[in-house]
Amino acid sequence: MFVLRRLPAFFALLMLAALSLRLGLSLLVTGPLTLALLVLLFIPKRFMQTLLGAVLWGGVLAWLGMAWLRANERLAGGQPWRRLVLIFGAVTLFTAWAAWLLRAKGSTPADEQP
Numbered sequence: 001m002f003v004l005r006r007l008p009a010f011f012a013l014l015m016l017a018a019l020s021l022r023l024g025l026s027l028l029v030t031g032p033l034t035l036a037l038l039v040l041l042f043i044p045k046r047f048m049q050t051l052l053g054a055v056l057w058g059g060v061l062a063w064l065g066m067a068w069l070r071a072n073e074r075l076a077g078g079q080p081w082r083r084l085v086l087i088f089g090a091v092t093l094f095t096a097w098a099a100w101l102l103r104a105k106g107s108t109p110a111d112e113q114p
Contacts, residue, residue: 006041008098009056013037015091016059019066049102056099063092 017034021027037055040048067088074081 002044003042005101008094009041009052009102010038012056012059012095012098013041013052015095016055016062019059019062053099053102056095056102060092060096060099063088063095067092 013034017030020030037052041052067085070088071081071085074084
């Protein structure tokens with residue numbers, strides 16, 4: 001159950017890494033940072049899960065901002081924008097769901113054991 005609750009966060013972090021590469025962040029920065037976050041994802045300490053939840057909620061804001069910018073670009077150019085907003089909205093909801101799964105009660109039973 002521990003791994004299954006973190007699987008959406010795993011994919012959400014990979015999508016955030018793709019977004020950061022798309023925004024122009026270097027692979028030398030994105031690669032190690034993403035790898036570190038993916039390793040921290042499977043450490044069953046409440047602090048780590050809270051930190052990763054904060055990263056994912058920040059990712060939700062990043063996806064919302066990107067959707068806003070791209071939709072405005074499309075509107076200014078007279079191009080279709082609805083499908084773009086639906087796709088970004090789905091990715092945003094998925095990221096929010098992944099963050100919520102990390103914060104749900106009972107998600108880190110190993111914290112209670114010494």
